[in-house]
Amino acid sequence: MVFSRPKTELVTPERALRGRDHYEYAVPDTHFVNGRPIKPPFPEGLQQAVFGLGCFWGAEEIFWGEPGVWTTAVGYTGGITAHPDYEEVCSGLTGHTEAALVVFDPEKTTYAAIVAKFFEVHDPTQGMRQGNDVGTQYRSGIYYFDEEQRATAEKAKALFSETLEGLGYGKVTTEIAPIGEFFYAEGYHQQYLAKNPNGYRCHSTTGVTFPLARLEIAS
Numbered sequence: 001m002v003f004s005r006p007k008t009e010l011v012t013p014e015r016a017l018r019g020r021d022h023y024e025y026a027v028p029d030t031h032f033v034n035g036r037p038i039k040p041p042f043p044e045g046l047q048q049a050v051f052g053l054g055c056f057w058g059a060e061e062i063f064w065g066e067p068g069v070w071t072t073a074v075g076y077t078g079g080i081t082a083h084p085d086y087e088e089v090c091s092g093l094t095g096h097t098e099a100a101l102v103v104f105d106p107e108k109t110t111y112a113a114i115v116a117k118f119f120e121v122h123d124p125t126q127g128m129r130q131g132n133d134v135g136t137q138y139r140s141g142i143y144y145f146d147e148e149q150r151a152t153a154e155k156a157k158a159l160f161s162e163t164l165e166g167l168g169y170g171k172v173t174t175e176i177a178p179i180g181e182f183f184y185a186e187g188y189h190q191q192y193l194a195k196n197p198n199g200y201r202c203h204s205t206t207g208v209t210f211p212l213a214r215l216e217i218a219s
Contacts, residue, residue: 054130068109
């Protein structure tokens, strides 16, 4: 049966939920913290990045405070089912990971710096989980928009893997894949921890500082 599938095993296309062609819930237009749009089109010159690093509440909170970040949002990506809702993603039957969209100004920060922060604020060696949260929807992932981002992500993964393995950690399991479609999560998830300051945060960091200078040189 479908529901006997382990939580840490990605669903196959033939067993995934069918999905729909529209959102069944409202998605807010603006960011609860900074009042800027969370949906495209974004101002000319800004760039986008998308990451999965466990529960998206804490992930988004980390990024919206980073220098050069213009806006953020949370949603679902990397899966099969179109326009899933939160309960469907949590079932593991959509293939999606919980993800944070980061829109940044490349004149104030770099994609490399944001990727470095991504690796620093979670444990990318945990596979289909992050801390106490277990399931394919909590996997580590970088979802690139172009070949330049892909190359930077691959270099970053290799450099951080080298650093972590030298310290006795396991293999970095971060998924690197083209973005596909990013489906916005329900309104109550957007900037959740600004609305609920005592809400749940779950990230297991390694405590290792990313060798950003080496990445920027390599890039």
